[in-house]
Structure formats: C-alpha cells, structure tokens
Amino acid sequence: MNLPVKPKFDYIHFASIDSTNSWTKRNIALLNQNHITVITASQQTKGYGRLKRIWISSPGNIYATLFFTLPLDYSYLINLGQILALACHHVLESKGFPLQLKWPNDLLLEKKKIAGILVEVLRSEKLEIVLGIGLNVNTNEEHLKKVDQKTTSLMLFSKKTWELGSILNPILYTFYNYLRLLSSSGFTHFQPIYQRLLAFQDREIVCQVGNQKIQGICHSINPDGTLNLQLPSGSMICLNAAEISTS
Numbered sequence: 001m002n003l004p005v006k007p008k009f010d011y012i013h014f015a016s017i018d019s020t021n022s023w024t025k026r027n028i029a030l031l032n033q034n035h036i037t038v039i040t041a042s043q044q045t046k047g048y049g050r051l052k053r054i055w056i057s058s059p060g061n062i063y064a065t066l067f068f069t070l071p072l073d074y075s076y077l078i079n080l081g082q083i084l085a086l087a088c089h090h091v092l093e094s095k096g097f098p099l100q101l102k103w104p105n106d107l108l109l110e111k112k113k114i115a116g117i118l119v120e121v122l123r124s125e126k127l128e129i130v131l132g133i134g135l136n137v138n139t140n141e142e143h144l145k146k147v148d149q150k151t152t153s154l155m156l157f158s159k160k161t162w163e164l165g166s167i168l169n170p171i172l173y174t175f176y177n178y179l180r181l182l183s184s185s186g187f188t189h190f191q192p193i194y195q196r197l198l199a200f201q202d203r204e205i206v207c208q209v210g211n212q213k214i215q216g217i218c219h220s221i222n223p224d225g226t227l228n229l230q231l232p233s234g235s236m237i238c239l240n241a242a243e244i245s246t247s
C-alpha cells in the first residue's frame with residue numbers, strides 16, 4: 001500500500017447496519033483498494049467483538065470499520081490494533097481522558113472498558129484489513145448495565161455529551177500517521193508509550209490462548225508489541241495473541 005503524506009479517506013455511513021465489520025467483509029469488491037475506507041454506523045443490530053462476543057451497539061457511540069489493503073508480506077499485522085488503540089489514546093488524552101491499554105488493544109478508563117478493537121484479516125492477492133472499533137461515547141449507565149463486563153463512556157466520565165465526528169476524525173488522522181510510521185519503521189517507536197500505558201503492569205493476570213489458560217504476572221511489552229508474561233516458575237514467555245483477564 002502506498003501511503004502518501006496526505007491521507008485519502010472514503011466514507012460510508014449507515015443509520016443502522018448489522019455490523020460495520022460484516023458489511024465490509026461482504027462488500028470488499030466495491031471498495032477502493034488504494035484508499036482507506038471508513039465505514040460507520042449510528043447503531044448496529046449484530047455488532048460483535050473478539051471471540052464472537054456480542055458488541056451491544058445502541059445509538060450515541062462510535063461504531064467504525066477501517067478497510068485498507070497491505071502487501072501479503074506485511075510484517076506488522078499484530079500491531080495494527082495496537083496503533084489504533086494508541087491513536088485513540090493520543091486524541092482522548094488531549095481531551096482530558098486518562099486512558100490505559102489492556103493488551104493487546106482494549107482501552108480502559110478508570111479500569112473500565114471504554115473501547116474495543118477487532119482486527120480481521122482476509123487474504124487474496126493482498127491482505128485485506130478489516131479493522132473495527134467500538135468506542136463508548138454518549139452511552140448512559142442504563143445501557144452499560146446490559147454489558148457483562150465493567151464498562152464506561154466518555155460522557156459518564158466528563159459529564160457532557162460529545163459530537164462523534166470531533167472524536168473520530170482526529171483518531172483517523174492520527175491512525176494514518178501511525179500506520180505510516182509502523183510501515184516504515186516497525187513498532188519500536190511505539191513501545192515506550194505502550195509500556196507506560198499498560199494496564200495490570202506487575203499484576204497477576206490470566207491469559208486465554210486458544211483453549212489454554214496461562215496464569216502469570218503482566219511484565220512488559222517488547223519492541224515488537226508482544227507481551228512478556230512471567231510464569232509462577234519465574235521464567236518469562238512471550239505472547240503475540242491472548243485474551244487477558246484478572247483473577
């Protein structure tokens with residue numbers, strides 16, 4: 001993918017759709033392979049997250065999918081969700097939200113989940129990247145009660161409602177700049193900031209890797225974005241994908 005200095009986004013918006021990720025996967029043939037297409041919806045009827053969990057998608061929040069292609073030999077696939085999380089952090093920190101990152105790419109505010117990122121990769125003659133983000137912006141407590149984990153929204157923290165474009169647009173431009181940097185120089189540049197924002201640092205966590213649950217101490221982030229987990233024996237293992245929970 002050729003990434004000019006000035007980004008070129010195509011936008012598609014739905015008042016309501018099953019899922020912006022599902023729509024994108026069904027309609028890849030319609031999308032310009034040389035741009036980044038941003039597919040958004042005001043609400044989703046079948047939004048989903050990692051491990052096929054339901055992503056409740058009532059109006060007032062950001063539901064967006066970024067579609068773009070990358071070469072088949074692209075080296076930094078595992079970092080795409082991480083740089084989107086970092087882009088969100090960059091924008092939201094400037095608006096007064098102290099976020100943390102739950103490895104690999106969840107965003108937490110006051111230890112509660114505020115955004116989730118889902119990276120789906122399809123392979124044809126290029127890698128087709130379907131990068132979805134759900135960010136709780138104006139959801140109230142009533143809606144959040146329907147979710148089976150601790151969640152919050154920007155509105156609950158800041159006591160004001162937010163115009164979605166004023167959040168999403170700077171995230172898209174920051175993501176684009178980060179994608180250029182990642183593609184030219186890898187994740188090394190991002191590692192120190194990711195390390196600083198890492199949630200559960202030095203705490204005991206459980207990592208679900210496939211069907212296996214591995215317990216250990218959340219130790220550190222490597223320059224390639226993988227996680228170092230210290231096992232009870234003291235030895236260190238390096239994970240490149242897992243679902244983290246605290247025991």
Ligand code: BTN
Binds near residue numbers: 116135
């Ligand atoms: C997770 O934390 O499990 C990831 C959640 C990703 C949700 C977003 S909302 C926009 C896009 N469309 C979907 O159906 N899922 C992603």
